[in-house]
Amino acid sequence: xxxxxxxxxxxxxxxxxxxxxxxxxxxxxxxxxxxxxxxxxxxxxxxxxxxxxxxxxxxxxxxxxxxxxxxxxxxxxxxxxxxxxxxxxxxxxxxxxxxxxxxxxxxxxxxxxxxxxxxxxxxxxxxxxxxxxxxxxxxxxxxxxxxxxxxxxxxxxxxxxxxxxxxxxxxxxxxxxxxxxxxxxxxxxxxxxxxxxxxxxxxxxxxxxxxxxxxxxxxxxxxxxxxxxxxxxxxxxxxxxxxxxxxxxxxxxxxxxxxxxxxxxxxxxxxxxxxxxxxxxxxxxxxxxxxxxxxxxxxxxxxxxxxxxxxxxxxxxxxxxxxxxxxxxxxxxxxxxxxxxxxxxxxxxxxxxxxxxxxxxxxxxxxxxxxxxxxxxxxxxxxxxxxxxxxxxxxxxxxxxxxxxxxxxxxxxxxxxxxxxxxxxxxxxxxxxxxxxxxxxxxxxxxxxxxxxxxxxxxxxxxxxxxxxxxxxxxxxxxxxxxxxxxxxxxxxxxxxx
RNA sequence: GGCCCCAUCGUCUAGCCUGGCCUAGGACACAAGGUUUUCAUCCUUGUAACAGGGGUUCGAAUCCCCUUGGGGUCACCA
Numbered sequence: 001x002x003x004x005x006x007x008x009x010x011x012x013x014x015x016x017x018x019x020x021x022x023x024x025x026x027x028x029x030x031x032x033x034x035x036x037x038x039x040x041x042x043x044x045x046x047x048x049x050x051x052x053x054x055x056x057x058x059x060x061x062x063x064x065x066x067x068x069x070x071x072x073x074x075x076x077x078x079x080x081x082x083x084x085x086x087x088x089x090x091x092x093x094x095x096x097x098x099x100x101x102x103x104x105x106x107x108x109x110x111x112x113x114x115x116x117x118x119x120x121x122x123x124x125x126x127x128x129x130x131x132x133x134x135x136x137x138x139x140x141x142x143x144x145x146x147x148x149x150x151x152x153x154x155x156x157x158x159x160x161x162x163x164x165x166x167x168x169x170x171x172x173x174x175x176x177x178x179x180x181x182x183x184x185x186x187x188x189x190x191x192x193x194x195x196x197x198x199x200x201x202x203x204x205x206x207x208x209x210x211x212x213x214x215x216x217x218x219x220x221x222x223x224x225x226x227x228x229x230x231x232x233x234x235x236x237x238x239x240x241x242x243x244x245x246x247x248x249x250x251x252x253x254x255x256x257x258x259x260x261x262x263x264x265x266x267x268x269x270x271x272x273x274x275x276x277x278x279x280x281x282x283x284x285x286x287x288x289x290x291x292x293x294x295x296x297x298x299x300x301x302x303x304x305x306x307x308x309x310x311x312x313x314x315x316x317x318x319x320x321x322x323x324x325x326x327x328x329x330x331x332x333x334x335x336x337x338x339x340x341x342x343x344x345x346x347x348x349x350x351x352x353x354x355x356x357x358x359x360x361x362x363x364x365x366x367x368x369x370x371x372x373x374x375x376x377x378x379x380x381x382x383x384x385x386x387x388x389x390x391x392x393x394x395x396x397x398x399x400x401x402x403x404x405x406x407x408x409x410x411x412x413x414x415x416x417x418x419x420x421x422x423x424x425x426x427x428x429x430x431x432x433x434x435x436x437x438x439x440x441x442x443x444x445x446x447x448x449x450x451x452x453x454x455x456x457x458x459x460x461x462x463x464x465x466x467x468x469x470x471x472x473x474x475x476x477x478x479x480x481x482x483x484x485x486x487x488x489x490x491x492x493x494x495x496x497x498x
Numbered sequence: 499g500g501c502c503c504c505a506u507c508g509u510c511u512a513g514c515c516u517g518g519c520c521u522a523g524g525a526c527a528c529a530a531g532g533u534u535u536u537c538a539u540c541c542u543u544g545u546a547a548c549a550g551g552g553g554u555u556c557g558a559a560u561c562c563c564c565u566u567g568g569g570g571u572c573a574c575c576a
Contacts, residue, residue, distance in 0.1 A: 181502070
């Protein structure tokens, strides 16, 4: 273990702003940071960027924590964990930022600006209209010191802007190589608001520096911010961290991912019951790959194989089908006992049964879940698909109804079958009961001279309302007697309609 | 619009840096078979891509340039 510290130094951070839920893109950024830290025995810091007090909420902070806990992305330093470089909420770090601003002011690398929002808005509007470059015209940059003093003393509100000098910024990016911006393209951006609070770009520099961050891994939408931040690091004589700007995730048609494209909040995936290992695998494979062969990665595989260099440069579209596939893959790998433990609270929440009943009926529940976990990708789907054991069938799925109608005289056959299996419910041993169902069914098929292929879809339909179910013998043996016989006997209720 | 980033099957991608092994590989999805007493799993097979144009070179998916396309960003938001 002591060996892991030999690689030491590496410190990364995930720095979400708590203005909403933790979305897919953010979760992946957090994952990549986490993996990089774990891969190299570094430190993963969580920092909450809540300098925007209007939009930040405690609920959103909690949502982010929950999302990260669901995915198992535990941070080494940060809220609830502590650490030597706190506080880990930007809102509590004002004094640190103030010092930086004062330092820049003292060096003549920042200046007060008295321009009003109205003037700025007008300026922007006229620039847009003239189709020239949009940006601050540096009106206050070279104000006479006497005038500045006079206006400040008169109580005129002002912001502090960073003075961008001539030159070129070079961003060391581990994924894209060196990215360059001409300084003239960069505005004299505001670093402190009129109310005295600091703005994002300055806060980030103060924190990344203060927290000794060595690698900044974040979405490529930050590339232009990075240019400003590098300028700030240099102006303050602080070491510039290495960067890795990861490609963005898009919805279908390469549009920005939105609610219309399905769940964007990781909490929703948690609620649907995607296993964390499936989400991790899915998230990691969007924009990252190991070789031309492997697709399935466990948490430990990811830590072992992850590298920033193998992150692709182009954006990825979010593909639900792939997630579902991964979901069912990992579901099959989970021991039934564990799946049952996760499913139980959901069943109780649905009022299918009480906790006491669950304990008493554990053996049957175990088998019901076992049969479903082989063919479903989420915990909620498992619940949906075992609902028929607990609830009456409201309606048949179209496919099920169709296959039921296809077989002539099916209603009669089914009720006849019901009378044949009545006795099997007397068998208390589950395996013996399954065998008994098989025997009864086989005998019945012979008597009636029909094939299982002809009869099975009908049985399946009336018993479960669904076209895809686990093997029939097991399924019947796992049902309660009364609803089983009742459903078999009343198949005509589905046929009579329309 | 300025600036920046990107460009291989429908999707995620391998290959590109260090040109020839690429008649471009894998996975998801889709289609067709097979296994399964029924569903699913599973197995086999198939459809399907180097954005376009110029160079450089004996030879380019791989290097260079242009075009086109997509994305990001231009707040007293983060």
